[in-house]
Amino acid sequence: MLRGDTPNLRGPEGQEAPMGSERSERRFDSAHLHQFKMQNLKLKIKNFSFCLIILIFVFWVLNLSGCATLPPTQKALPTYSLNGTKYFPLISFCEQEGLTWDYDIFTKVITLEKNSQKIILRPKETIVLVNGSEKNLHFPVEIRQGIVLLPLSFKAQIFDPLFKPVSVGRLPAGPPLCKIRKIVIDAGHGGKDPGAIGRTGLREKDVVLDIARKVARRLEKAGKEVILTRSTDVFVSLERRVEIANRNNADIFVSIHANANRARSLSGFEVYCLSNSVDDFSRALAFAENNNSLNLEDTSFYNSSSDLKAIVWDMVNTSNRQEAQELARYLCRRISSELGVKTNGTKGGPFYVLKWTQMPAVLIEVGYLSNPAEEKMLNSGLYRQQIAEHIAAGILDYCQDFISVVKK
Numbered sequence: 472m473l474r475g476d477t478p479n480l481r482g483p484e485g486q487e488a489p490m491g492s493e494r495s496e497r498r499f500d501s502a503h504l505h506q507f508k509m510q511n512l513k514l515k516i517k518n519f520s521f522c523l524i525i526l527i528f529v530f531w532v533l534n535l536s537g538c539a540t541l542p543p544t545q546k547a548l549p550t551y552s553l554n555g556t557k558y559f560p561l562i563s564f565c566e567q568e569g570l571t572w573d574y575d576i577f578t579k580v581i582t583l584e585k586n587s588q589k590i591i592l593r594p595k596e597t598i599v600l601v602n603g604s605e606k607n608l609h610f611p612v613e614i615r616q617g618i619v620l621l622p623l624s625f626k627a628q629i630f631d632p633l634f635k636p637v638s639v640g641r642l643p644a645g646p647p648l649c650k651i652r653k654i655v656i657d658a659g660h661g662g663k664d665p666g667a668i669g670r671t672g673l674r675e676k677d678v679v680l681d682i683a684r685k686v687a688r689r690l691e692k693a694g695k696e697v698i699l700t701r702s703t704d705v706f707v708s709l710e711r712r713v714e715i716a717n718r719n720n721a722d723i724f725v726s727i728h729a730n731a732n733r734a735r736s737l738s739g740f741e742v743y744c745l746s747n748s749v750d751d752f753s754r755a756l757a758f759a760e761n762n763n764s765l766n767l768e769d770t771s772f773y774n775s776s777s778d779l780k781a782i783v784w785d786m787v788n789t790s791n792r793q794e795a796q797e798l799a800r801y802l803c804r805r806i807s808s809e810l811g812v813k814t815n816g817t818k819g820g821p822f823y824v825l826k827w828t829q830m831p832a833v834l835i836e837v838g839y840l841s842n843p844a845e846e847k848m849l850n851s852g853l854y855r856q857q858i859a860e861h862i863a864a865g866i867l868d869y870c871q872d873f874i875s876v877v878k879k
């Protein structure tokens with residue numbers, strides 16, 4: 472029942488109904504009743520429309536404020552980790568960056584397009600065609616449960632240079648912008664400290680010096696400033712190695728060693744970072760690497776403070792550690808994919824030179840001198856050249872990708 476149906480009516484203007492004869496009053500009431508009903512109905516419709524407009528407005532404001540706080544372009548992409556490499560879903564990336572995509576299920580070719588720029592890629596492959604020219608991703612495009620995944624470096628390597636070039640004014644003239652300019656290459660052992668010795672008498676100090684020099688040469692060719700902690704067969708204390716890196720404000724520190732173990736069957740390439748969680752194997756290796764040199768040192772550095780042995784972990788810059796782990800992954804990736812050598816992955820170990828250097832630092836074990844096959848390989852100059860080439864390439868890959876982080 473409408474509110475205006477009450478017999479004692481007031482008009483919308485608030486006037487009393489006029490008085491007269493009973494009949495005319497009844498006729499008058501009936502006409503007015505109908506008129507009032509109509510007016511009230513119109514009023515209701517007006518009120519309803521007004522409420523509807525208010526509701527729409529409120530929704531619009533809420534929606535707008537949601538957009539303002541979380542614009543779609545700033546939403547973090549979901550990431551997945553595959554074999555230690557981070558990936559994000561292609562579709563989410565396309566939605567975020569406004570790319571159109573097409574996946575040909577027969578040829579397995581994925582085409583991404585935006586502003587007449589075209590990127591073509593395929594799952595399981597590192598080759599990408601950018602407007603027809605070939606580029607190489609550091610990690611392959613993957614597909615898992617029907618979801619195409621792009622390596623995180625796709626953005627820095629392919630997408631950003633194409634769609635978000637850095638303005639020329641911000642770039643310094645001369646060599647390309649890169650935070651990593653100064654690299655310390657540390658050849659382990661030397662002089663009176665031979666390091667590990669293989670069955671045929673191949674000494675770690677000689678193998679790693681040769682590789683370190685070759686890595687240095689390759690990096691210098693690429694425009695990097697390289698500092699070798701030793702360039703000849705001399706003994707350099709661990710303390711001195713750290714001092715060289717820290718005094719020179721190096722951007723990264725790469726120590727090169729060769730491994731040895733009683734188990735002759737052990738083989739492979741390993742990269743170590745400083746880590747809190749280490750297994751007994753890493754601990755033993757670090758103990759051997761540290762003490763080989765420390766026992767031969769003239770200083771009584773370690774003897775003076777037993778605490779130093781205990782506090783291997785603390786005081787370490789977290790970001791340096793994270794960057795070192797990234798660098799280690801790049802190195803392993805290069806060695807396993809291009810040299811075809813078994814890599815035992817990235818490991819954590821309490822190595823002296825990793826602990827005290829004030830920059831991202833890694834320690835590479837290029838192979839096992841205790842393994843007859845690897846000793847034979849490491850005895851070959853050509854093999855050492857290849858190892859050096861790929862270590863340098865891994866470092867340069869890392870430097871290249873690091874640019875994008877610095878630019879942000």
Ligand SMILES: [Zn+2]
Nearest residue numbers: 659666728729
């Ligand atoms: Zn060593």
